[in-house]
Structures are given as C-alpha cells and as structure tokens.
Amino acid sequence: IESSIPAPLRNLWKSFAAAEFSSKEEFQKEVVRHIETTLARSLYNCDELAAYSGVALAFRDRLIIDWNKTQQAQTFADQKRVYYLSLEFLMGRTLDNAMLNQRMKSTAADGIRELGFRMEDLIDQEHDAALGNGGLGRLAACFLDSLASLNYPAWGYGLRYRYGIFKQEIIDGFQVEVPDYWLDFNPWEFPRYDITVDIMFYGYVNKYTGEDGRTLHVWEGGEVVQAVAYDVPIPGYATPTTNNLRLWSSKPSTGEFDFQKFNSGDYESSVRDQQRAETISAVLYPNDNIDVGKELRLKQQYFWVAASLYDIVRRFKKSGRAWSEFPEQVAIQLNDTHPTLAIVELQRILVDKEHLDWDEAWNIVTQTFGYTNHTVLPEALEKWSVPLVQNLLPRHLQIIYDINLFFLQSVERRFPKDRDLLARVSIIEETNPQVIRMAYLAIIGSKKVNGVAELHSDLIKTTIFKDFVNIFGPDKFTNVTNGVTPRRWLHQANPKLSALIAEKLGSNDFLKDLTLLNGLEKYADDKDFQEKWMKIKFENKQRLAKYIKETTGISVNPEALFDIQVKRIHEYKRQQMNIFGVISRYLSLKKMTKAERAKQVPRVSIFGGKAAPGYWMAKTIIRLITAVSEVVNNDTDIGDLLKVVFIEDYNVSKAEFLCPASDLSEHISTAGTEASGTSNMKFVLNGGLIIGTCDGANIEITREIGEDRIFLFGHLAEDVEDLRHAHRYGKTEMDPALREVCDEIEKGTFGDRNIFAGLIHAVNGGGDYYLVSDDFASYLATHKLVDEAFKDKSSWANKCIMSVSAMGFFTSDRAIQEYAENIWNLEPVLVQ
Numbered sequence: 001i002e003s004s005i006p007a008p009l010r011n012l013w014k015s016f017a018a019a020e021f022s023s024k025e026e027f028q029k030e031v032v033r034h035i036e037t038t039l040a041r042s043l044y045n046c047d048e049l050a051a052y053s054g055v056a057l058a059f060r061d062r063l064i065i066d067w068n069k070t071q072q073a074q075t076f077a078d079q080k081r082v083y084y085l086s087l088e089f090l091m092g093r094t095l096d097n098a099m100l101n102q103r104m105k106s107t108a109a110d111g112i113r114e115l116g117f118r119m120e121d122l123i124d125q126e127h128d129a130a131l132g133n134g135g136l137g138r139l140a141a142c143f144l145d146s147l148a149s150l151n152y153p154a155w156g157y158g159l160r161y162r163y164g165i166f167k168q169e170i171i172d173g174f175q176v177e178v179p180d181y182w183l184d185f186n187p188w189e190f191p192r193y194d195i196t197v198d199i200m201f202y203g204y205v206n207k208y209t210g211e212d213g214r215t216l217h218v219w220e221g222g223e224v225v226q227a228v229a230y231d232v233p234i235p236g237y238a239t240p241t242t243n244n245l246r247l248w249s250s251k252p253s254t255g256e257f258d259f260q261k262f263n264s265g266d267y268e269s270s271v272r273d274q275q276r277a278e279t280i281s282a283v284l285y286p287n288d289n290i291d292v293g294k295e296l297r298l299k300q301q302y303f304w305v306a307a308s309l310y311d312i313v314r315r316f317k318k319s320g321r322a323w324s325e326f327p328e329q330v331a332i333q334l335n336d337t338h339p340t341l342a343i344v345e346l347q348r349i350l351v352d353k354e355h356l357d358w359d360e361a362w363n364i365v366t367q368t369f370g371y372t373n374h375t376v377l378p379e380a381l382e383k384w385s386v387p388l389v390q391n392l393l394p395r396h397l398q399i400i401y402d403i404n405l406f407f408l409q410s411v412e413r414r415f416p417k418d419r420d421l422l423a424r425v426s427i428i429e430e431t432n433p434q435v436i437r438m439a440y441l442a443i444i445g446s447k448k449v450n451g452v453a454e455l456h457s458d459l460i461k462t463t464i465f466k467d468f469v470n471i472f473g474p475d476k477f478t479n480v481t482n483g484v485t486p487r488r489w490l491h492q493a494n495p496k497l498s499a500l501i502a503e504k505l506g507s508n509d510f511l512k513d514l515t516l517l518n519g520l521e522k523y524a525d526d527k528d529f530q531e532k533w534m535k536i537k538f539e540n541k542q543r544l545a546k547y548i549k550e551t552t553g554i555s556v557n558p559e560a561l562f563d564i565q566v567k568r569i570h571e572y573k574r575q576q577m578n579i580f581g582v583i584s585r586y587l588s589l590k591k592m593t594k595a596e597r598a599k600q601v602p603r604v605s606i607f608g609g610k611a612a613p614g615y616w617m618a619k620t621i622i623r624l625i626t627a628v629s630e631v632v633n634n635d636t637d638i639g640d641l642l643k644v645v646f647i648e649d650y651n652v653s654k655a656e657f658l659c660p661a662s663d664l665s666e667h668i669s670t671a672g673t674e675a676s677g678t679s680n681m682k683f684v685l686n687g688g689l690i691i692g693t694c695d696g697a698n699i700e701i702t703r704e705i706g707e708d709r710i711f712l713f714g715h716l717a718e719d720v721e722d723l724r725h726a727h728r729y730g731k732t733e734m735d736p737a738l739r740e741v742c743d744e745i746e747k748g749t750f751g752d753r754n755i756f757a758g759l760i761h762a763v764n765g766g767g768d769y770y771l772v773s774d775d776f777a778s779y780l781a782t783h784k785l786v787d788e789a790f791k792d793k794s795s796w797a798n799k800c801i802m803s804v805s806a807m808g809f810f811t812s813d814r815a816i817q818e819y820a821e822n823i824w825n826l827e828p829v830l831v832q
C-alpha cells in the first residue's frame, strides 16, 4: 500500500501528521481549542459539561491517532483476526478508562485543575454507554479491553442502539422504566457514512440453472434497509494498540424518502417507512437471561450479522487469498446464540454468491466459528419459530433445513436406527409451530463450544448438550472461565487500593499481570498494612454512605457491615431469599433484649438491579425490598442495627463505586443456575468477602482463595433435581424461619399482603423451584458466621488481603489468552 503513493507526497503528509499531546501544557491547549472551536464556548460560558466535552475530545484525538496506527499495523501484518460478535457491549463510561489506559490521567487531572475544574466532576458528566443487560454484555466489554491490552488484532461487532437499557426509577416503591436516550453528545464514536451495507428482509427465493448445470438460489424481491457503520476506538492499557468496535445503525436504503409516495402527497406514509427502517437499531431488548422471541429482535439479529459478515468477507477478499484460507485469517466468536445466523449467512455467501460447493463452503464455515454458551436456563435458550424465519429470511430457512438434513444423515450413519437420538438432536423441534433450536445450530456450525466457568461447562456437557458430546466427541467442548479487567475494576474503580498495592509491590505491573498480586500474601498479617487497607475500605464506604444519604435520604453508619447484592433481579439469583433473610434478621432483633442487641453487628443491606419490564415476579421482589426498607429504616427501636437500601438504576458506573465499598457481597443463586457470575470476581478483587452458593465461578474463586475465606452455604447442583422432585411430589413442610417470615408478610407488616401473594406462593405450595426453603436455614446460619467473623477486625482484614492476593486467575487477560490459544489460534500484532 505504501509504495503505491509517491514518496514526496507521502513525506508531505507525514510532516503534517497529527501528533499526540504528551505534556500538561499540550493537553490544556487541546482542551481549550476544542472548547472554543469544536464546541463554540468560551471561558465565560464553560460549565462542567462543556469542560468534560473538551477533555473527551482531546482524548478522542489521541485515541484516534493510535487507532489509525493500529489499523495500519494490523493490515500490514496480514495475520489472523478475531471478530467478536455480541448483541451487547456494556461499556459504561469511557473518559476515565481512556485516560488511565493511556496513562495520562494525572497529567490531565493537573491540567484540568489549573483550568478551574475537578477531574472527578468532569468524569461524572459522562452518560454510561449502556448497550447491554448484565453480565453477558459487560463480559464483552472486559474482553475488548483485554484484547487491546494484549495487542490482539480484534474487532467487536454490535448494534448501535439509540436507546440502551432503560433507566430505572423507583416510584412509590415500584420500578418504573424510563427510556435511555444516550446519544445527545457521544464523542467516542466515529460515524462512517461511507461504510454502508444493504440488508434484505422478506422476499422470495428463485432457482436458476447455472452454466455448469448447478442449481443456483437467488433471494430477491424483499425490503432493503441500510446498515451504517459507527466505529468506537478501544484503547489497550499501556500499549498503543487501539482496536475497533464497529456498531451498525439502520436507516432506509432508498434515500431519505420514498419520493413517489412523497410526491403523490402521501408524506406521512413515506416518513413511516423511514421510521420502520430506523426502528431496527432503535432499542436494546431489556431482558437478561430470558428469550422473548419477537420478530423485531430477529430482524436486529440478522441485520447486524449480515452487515458484519459482509464487512469481514470484504476485508478478506481484499487480501486476494483463496477461500480455503478463510479460517486461517478469520476467527468469529459467537457471544451466545444471538449471532447464530452468521453461520447460515456465511454458508449463503459462499454457496449462493461465491458459488462454492456446499461441502467446501461448510468446511470453511465450521472451521471459522466458535460458540460461547452463557446459560442453561431453559427460558433463555433461543428458539425461533419456523414460520417467522420462513417469512423474514426464506433462503436462510432453506439453508438451515439443508444443514440439518446433512447433519442428521451423518448422525444416522454413525448411530443407525436411533430415531430418538435424531429427534433429540434435530435443529428443528417438532412443536406446533416448529421451532429452530439456535444453540444446536451454533454447535453444529462451530469448531469449538465453550461454557464460562468449570461447573457450567461440565453441566452443558452432561445435560443440555449431552447428545452432541456423543456425536462430536468431547474435544469440541471446552471451558473458558470468565474474567474481569483489573484496569476498570480495580485501578479505575478503586484508585486508593490500586495505589496501595502498587506501593507494596513496587510497581503497577500487576495491572498487566494480575498474578503478581500474590506478592501481597506476605503482608497479610502486617498490622500496619491491614490498617491502611481497612482505612481505604472505610473511606469507600463513607463515599457510598454519602451517596445513599443524598439519593435516598437514608442515613447509614459506615462502621456497619455493608452487605451488597447488585445484579439483574431474577428468581434464580434469589434476591427474594436475601430480603427474606433481612426480614428474619429484623424479627430476631425485635425479639432481643437491649443487652442482646448491644452485642449485634450492625448491618446495611444494600440491593440494586433492574427487573425486565415484563417480569412481574422480579418487579414484586423489588417492591418487597422497598417495602421492607420503609418499615425497618423507620423503626427507632432498631436504629443502626439494620438498614435496608435499594439503589436506583444500577449500572456500570454505579458498580464502580459499589464494588469497593462492600464488606460482604451476595452471590446466592440456586446451585447450577448461574453460569459464572462476574461481579463475584469484582467484589473480591476490591477486598470484600462473599457469601455464596457452590455455583458458577464461586467454586473456582473458593479454590483460589481458600475455603476459609468465603462463606459458602446451601445445596449442591447435584442435589437440585431430587429436591425439585420432592417439592413436586408432596414435600410441603417449609423451613420454620422462612415460615415465620412469610407469616409476617401475610400479616401486613410490609403493607398490602396481596402484592406479595405470588412471591409467597412460590415458596409455599408453588413448588419452590429455586429451592429457597431448602437453603434458607443454611443461609441464615452462614450469615451468623459472617457476623462473628466481622467482629475480629484483624482476622477479617487478613482474609481480605489473602483473597485479593489470590485473584490473579480472574483477570479477563487470562480468559482472552485461553481463547486465543485454544479456540482462535491467534497471535498478537505489535504496534510501534
């Protein structure tokens, strides 16, 4: 590429090349320039938002210079790239992360102070980029950070939703959803109006006979929508590597209006068509771990997958290589089944457009894809109705049928006469209407399938995907335990702790190699270090206490034990068990004498999380939490011994100040239901202990940090089936403490009992699917142990320090390295 441009021209350009600011003064100059010219403001009308914008634009320039270098270096290197397809990227805020990854935060903070602002205030101006629901989307964001930090050539592909996850307001104790229109000012994206792809829906399939006598399928006559690329730079930590996240936005493809309609006076209908096209990327579906199956969602999936594949194939074709080399140049990772149509779309491109033989094409496809499963919950496994797909994507349905036919034929050859097996593994489920099992299609079309924690990866092999392990052999199935980026979740979220650790270890290197944390082990008993450590925890708790006071009016004592459960509200995550436990604690306190009360450890129970708008039970759980908090917090008898707080609108930036402020966090899902969990990792990394079940990554955390530093309770995954069976067939007696709690709710202590009838029924007569009653006694007993342990401050500090020292395994860098080596076969590219 370089040699195609004459040297003099090249040199002239180089002499004018944009340079990165590197000193405080250069930074200040850039900020003022952006405020005065890009934003048309001045010293006299520069508020915090304008100052934030100026700083963000200055850093954006820096990112884009590195982004350009990186894209060039990766193109020249001509190595394999990985494409991470995810419908969700829960990025949170960008400015702080960009400053820290570029290691310019203190320079910038000094510069901004001189210009009359405080960096913390400016950071607070930024709107979260909330293009995800929960763990799955945040994992994708952590992975992008690690891919760039480790210099891997990688692109993310997603949708540019105009509305991210809704904002949650609590009104009269109930959740109310408010749209999240977040694009007013977003300096972190670059529209690429020149990069567009036409995407078709509906239409029909025609057959032709080609010159070589082969049957060709042509999909035509449908409605066309245009995808426009928006690029988001992803900076690595302490490296110039800045990768790309490409988000697609939808718009009508035939220009602004249908002029025929417009001219004939049908203005409204022409605007409606335009809006219809824009609707595709308008809104993120707000469901975590639940599949709703709406047509618009399928449209989103195909729109995004087709645009991304077109882009990937276009890039590959520029290299001029033979198709057979595609899997050596391209790895595509499917983040859950949402992008599974990519398998079908690539097969369609290769067969219908590039005229490869079916088998040759299928061979390429199945060497290219990897599929990550994130859940075993039946209600979250995607199934699309055949009539829906037939109508929206007629050619894709034919290809799915063919994939299924050839697959079933191969199964039949290996396992003759096993008709049950064929029915079990068929991509098509014979319900009425028939449905397509997307997970099966993803398995059949991928080279590797992985779960996200050891227990989860074992469970998928022995339960939902058992037959496929038989058919493909065990090597196709593997585990990559999730991780979190220590840059955001330690260095950025908890700057004081990060600085203390750096001081002790002698450098910041642990942010690149988290296993270096084990150097803290030898200070775990050092009283002076323990004190410094706990002082930071206390200050983080004070900051949270202040926030709680300001936003809810509730006064909490920062000396109390802060017990936090923040995550999406879901019955399997068992926030209902937590609040039942709080009620039980309240009832015990009420029964105590003054002298007994004086011996109790004061608690603050903090909850946060969104309920899917259509998930009535989850909304009822929120209502019970707010109802209990109204009663308990106003009971002067109880005072500081127990406070209950619901934090409104839990999101990434709130997680960043909640994680450092916990003494104890709750990860208490019914065993076998939480695939991994990632906030468990964040809380421990920030020096908090956890109470949890033997589920997901809790098990591996226990293995790393040691059993006596975690409060485990409850039944094991292997017990669950029998327990559920017992509930279904007659077991009715309830745990006595739980019975007392239910009675209290039914007495009306927490307001209108009818509101909570469904919640009570679920544990009392309703089959107790999530085994709250079965685990309740051990849950309460374990909380007693927590109280006892918290009284011994030095031993508590020792546990926290020892735990942090053993958290090296849970960096997303380790996870990404495992993907790169075992699944993608990917090598880093160094950027000069």
Ligand code: CR1
Residues within 6 Å of the ligand: 135, 136, 139, 288, 289, 290, 336, 374, 375, 380, 452, 482, 674, 675, 676, 677, 678, 696
């Ligand atoms: C799981 O519930 C896991 C994340 C990321 C979620 C959670 O335990 O940590 O994925 N699964 O792997 C999910 O959203 C659709 O499935």
